[in-house]
Amino acid sequence: MIKLRVNNKDISIDIDGQTPLLWVLRDTLKLKGTKFGCGAGLCGACTVHVDGEPVRSCSFPVSAVGEREITTIDGLSDNADHPVQQAWQALRVSQCGYCQSGMIMSATALLNKTPNPTDADIDREMTNICRCGSYPRVRDAIKNVARSITLNNTKGVKL
Amino acid sequence: MSNSPLSRRSFLKYIATASAVATFPIAFSGCQATKNIKNYTDILYWITINSDNSVTFKIPQPEIGQAVTTTISQLLAEELEVEWSSVKTEFYDPNTHLDNNNVYVWTPALGSSSAHYLFDPARIAGAQIRVMLLKAAASLSGWDESDLVASNNHIHHKISGKKLSYADLASTAVKMTPPSTEQLTLKPPKDWSLIGNSVERLDIKSATNGSLKYGIDMELPGMRYAAIHQCPVFGGKLINVDERELANLSGSPVIVRLKGGHVGYNSPVPEGEDPNLWATPVTTSDAVAVVADTWWQAKKALDALKITWFEGDNKYISSDSLHAELSDKLDNTLPFSVSRGDVPSAMQSAAQVHSAEYIYPFMEPAPLEPMNCTALVNNGSAAVWAGTQYADEALKSTAKLTGLPRKSVTFHMMNAGGGFGRRAENDYIYQAVQIAMALPGTPVKLLWSREESIQKSFYAPLTLARYEGAIDKKGKISAWVCKAAGCEGGDQSYGITQFPFHFSNSNLEYDRTTKSPIPFGWMRGVGNTQHTWMNLCFLDELARRANRDPAHVYKELLHPSKVPQDIPQYDIAFERAKTLRHVLEETLLWTAWDTTIIPDGSGRGIAVADSEYYPGYGVTSSKAAVVNVTIDANNQLTIDKISIVINCGTVINPNVVKAQLEGGVAYALTNAFHSEITIKDGKVQQSNFHDYPILKMHEMPPVDIKILPAEGSPLSVGEDSLPITLAALVNAIADAGGPRIRSLPIKTL
Numbered sequence: 001m002i003k004l005r006v007n008n009k010d011i012s013i014d015i016d017g018q019t020p021l022l023w024v025l026r027d028t029l030k031l032k033g034t035k036f037g038c039g040a041g042l043c044g045a046c047t048v049h050v051d052g053e054p055v056r057s058c059s060f061p062v063s064a065v066g067e068r069e070i071t072t073i074d075g076l077s078d079n080a081d082h083p084v085q086q087a088w089q090a091l092r093v094s095q096c097g098y099c100q101s102g103m104i105m106s107a108t109a110l111l112n113k114t115p116n117p118t119d120a121d122i123d124r125e126m127t128n129i130c131r132c133g134s135y136p137r138v139r140d141a142i143k144n145v146a147r148s149i150t151l152n153n154t155k156g157v158k159l
Numbered sequence: 160m161s162n163s164p165l166s167r168r169s170f171l172k173y174i175a176t177a178s179a180v181a182t183f184p185i186a187f188s189g190c191q192a193t194k195n196i197k198n199y200t201d202i203l204y205w206i207t208i209n210s211d212n213s214v215t216f217k218i219p220q221p222e223i224g225q226a227v228t229t230t231i232s233q234l235l236a237e238e239l240e241v242e243w244s245s246v247k248t249e250f251y252d253p254n255t256h257l258d259n260n261n262v263y264v265w266t267p268a269l270g271s272s273s274a275h276y277l278f279d280p281a282r283i284a285g286a287q288i289r290v291m292l293l294k295a296a297a298s299l300s301g302w303d304e305s306d307l308v309a310s311n312n313h314i315h316h317k318i319s320g321k322k323l324s325y326a327d328l329a330s331t332a333v334k335m336t337p338p339s340t341e342q343l344t345l346k347p348p349k350d351w352s353l354i355g356n357s358v359e360r361l362d363i364k365s366a367t368n369g370s371l372k373y374g375i376d377m378e379l380p381g382m383r384y385a386a387i388h389q390c391p392v393f394g395g396k397l398i399n400v401d402e403r404e405l406a407n408l409s410g411s412p413v414i415v416r417l418k419g420g421h422v423g424y425n426s427p428v429p430e431g432e433d434p435n436l437w438a439t440p441v442t443t444s445d446a447v448a449v450v451a452d453t454w455w456q457a458k459k460a461l462d463a464l465k466i467t468w469f470e471g472d473n474k475y476i477s478s479d480s481l482h483a484e485l486s487d488k489l490d491n492t493l494p495f496s497v498s499r500g501d502v503p504s505a506m507q508s509a510a511q512v513h514s515a516e517y518i519y520p521f522m523e524p525a526p527l528e529p530m531n532c533t534a535l536v537n538n539g540s541a542a543v544w545a546g547t548q549y550a551d552e553a554l555k556s557t558a559k560l561t562g563l564p565r566k567s568v569t570f571h572m573m574n575a576g577g578g579f580g581r582r583a584e585n586d587y588i589y590q591a592v593q594i595a596m597a598l599p600g601t602p603v604k605l606l607w608s609r610e611e612s613i614q615k616s617f618y619a620p621l622t623l624a625r626y627e628g629a630i631d632k633k634g635k636i637s638a639w640v641c642k643a644a645g646c647e648g649g650d651q652s653y654g655i656t657q658f659p660f661h662f663s664n665s666n667l668e669y670d671r672t673t674k675s676p677i678p679f680g681w682m683r684g685v686g687n688t689q690h691t692w693m694n695l696c697f698l699d700e701l702a703r704r705a706n707r708d709p710a711h712v713y714k715e716l717l718h719p720s721k722v723p724q725d726i727p728q729y730d731i732a733f734e735r736a737k738t739l740r741h742v743l744e745e746t747l748l749w750t751a752w753d754t755t756i757i758p759d760g761s762g763r764g765i766a767v768a769d770s771e772y773y774p775g776y777g778v779t780s781s782k783a784a785v786v787n788v789t790i791d792a793n794n795q796l797t798i799d800k801i802s803i804v805i806n807c808g809t810v811i812n813p814n815v816v817k818a819q820l821e822g823g824v825a826y827a828l829t830n831a832f833h834s835e836i837t838i839k840d841g842k843v844q845q846s847n848f849h850d851y852p853i854l855k856m857h858e859m860p861p862v863d864i865k866i867l868p869a870e871g872s873p874l875s876v877g878e879d880s881l882p883i884t885l886a887a888l889v890n891a892i893a894d895a896g897g898p899r900i901r902s903l904p905i906k907t908l
Binding site: 016019020023027028030031032033034035036037038039040042043045072073074076077080085088089092093094095096097098099100101104122123124126127128129130131132133134135136137138139 | 222223224225226357359360362363364365366367368369370371372373375376378384409453454455525526527528529574575576577578579606608609814818819821822823824825826847848849853854855856857859861862
């Protein structure tokens, strides 16, 4: 049995520990928000947070999670109202939308670590592939969130 | 035979069908729509009025990211007079479409044509239902119809101030005779409140919280998962699978052997046309699938199998051998040609003659969601769930494969994680049904790995073109010669023949007979991408050799007086030149082309094009691109900015248009810098995003877009920024003092 904590829920599953976390999330736990794109950690569609760190779950064996907490796009907010999600909606970032779960998880991890990222920070950390080419809007949305963090922090609100 | 996906004739047929929406019998769910009943009333197939007074639009197009769900809804809602927040959508049912003589008018997502083809029909459908609701209100209340007005999902009585909801009226409205199109008055553009506005995409929330359902997300009780490995050499045969490994593996894996073959076509083929020239036959290779409890278990089991293939003669093919074959063709006379004037004399009297060869490699469309399909075959029925660009064909080929009557097959359209032409071919749907037939009663989801998706795709063709141009003593281009051949399965020569620039002496020769052993398919921009890129780069070369500003040469060539009087369909050619010249002039003004001084080490390129498939096609936009670049002392290229100007007719949703054009730029830059499929021993050598990379964030330059005010039917936007971006980029590199790029992808400067 492998014990996991996913989106604030404790879960026990009987599964081969070598199974990539992605397939545990998608096929065993039926959390379909996290997407499969390449199976080799190259595109980032499968990005989830493991203790807040962005991880490419297609290439991350479930046995390696240990005690750490997993957050997926399905658990990022209750009503698609996380500040990053709201920024995405305001700029209509998505086209086909398939990469956006991973994009949003990567962007959230970036903003948690670097609340006011430079263009260079965004270039370095946002290595997810968007085949539709939403990159200019992803960049603008990240900057909009950064601006609102700066504003909100003066009011004591945290991301 | 015309060279395009849809002939003028069939276009007229589709439009005729649009007006015939009025004469179809009304589909009625059988339940009265009242406030107390949760069922709904279905009117004229396109629209359902729900008991809570919301409306559901059946979108007769696949959603592949182009926002068609939103834009078609804007058209329907505009005329139906409903609140945007009350709009829900679902996808059309191909059976309903085919049963009713193309009731949804135009259903495949091909050629960036949905807004164009559905602009009138969707508004007509909305208006017809509005009129029926008005009549229902008059008949139920005794009010005079002239005192009634429709707005916000209600019919209002102007005199009493009372209102009736659409939900209350729907069950009466469905019994009304739909008005004919002649009796309808569509809203004039000045009264539009939704059309022309950047209303929020209907799927934007679900796309940001993971709840938008794609084909890959389909789940059914008792479902099993399939992984697939296809013969890596195209057209190869399966000889043997050693199953012994399976016994020790988890997930109860079972093997299904799939026979390859002809699956259907990737475009509608108009009656009387040769499908093998018009569209492309879709074929699959022999394959082995493993079905298990989870996809990961299926994949592990598949990887453990020892599979023996008979690779056939295609194993001797390489991209080098195909290149050599095309090169040989170009050394000889090609089967098709179009000539004007006297090329040999112009060459002889020229001040300068210049020639060049251009090469465009095989490319793979690579939508991010790998190919997948869920299928369930029972005794006497079948159901399929998939994202596709061509659902009608998927339904028909499933019926054919299972031997079931079409109406015993249900096709459920799913959102697609990108299409870009790849999902015009329904090979993966066919395979999923083959697997489900081997496991009757068990739903099976087939999912390809990325490696299968790249190596067993349908490819943009390897294309070669040789150009020769003459510049006369006055510095004018006096002759234009283009000879082109590609590894095609469908015709892409329109990129050469429909070049909107005319020369007094020209010769265009092309080959459309080479049947490629490498499956050919649509890829965003199709034949216009490679040929418009080549044409506009060679034209730029000639302009520079004549020491002239390429933009001024374009402007001169697009002067309506340059359109030859004796050209077939002169009026169309004249209009094209006029529109393109206008777009070019606007571009020069907007980018301050004539007043900007470009510093050393920097450069700019320009390109202007439409993407007509044949004279009078009338779907494609006129557009121009300016690309600004800098090349530093270490030969590092930076793209400073890309500016796009477009005339795309009426704009339904400006934000969506901009997104499509930005996306097209990103797609073009991937083509420019990364995309190259090579073949060795009959196999695709690339396998995943490490050796078939896609543009990333750090490579994306700023993009500025200007949409020119225009009227009339909406025109294409999905494919339009591709060819002009490619050409303007390559021209900018030359302008900045870099090399003249004649072969993609650009590897080093």
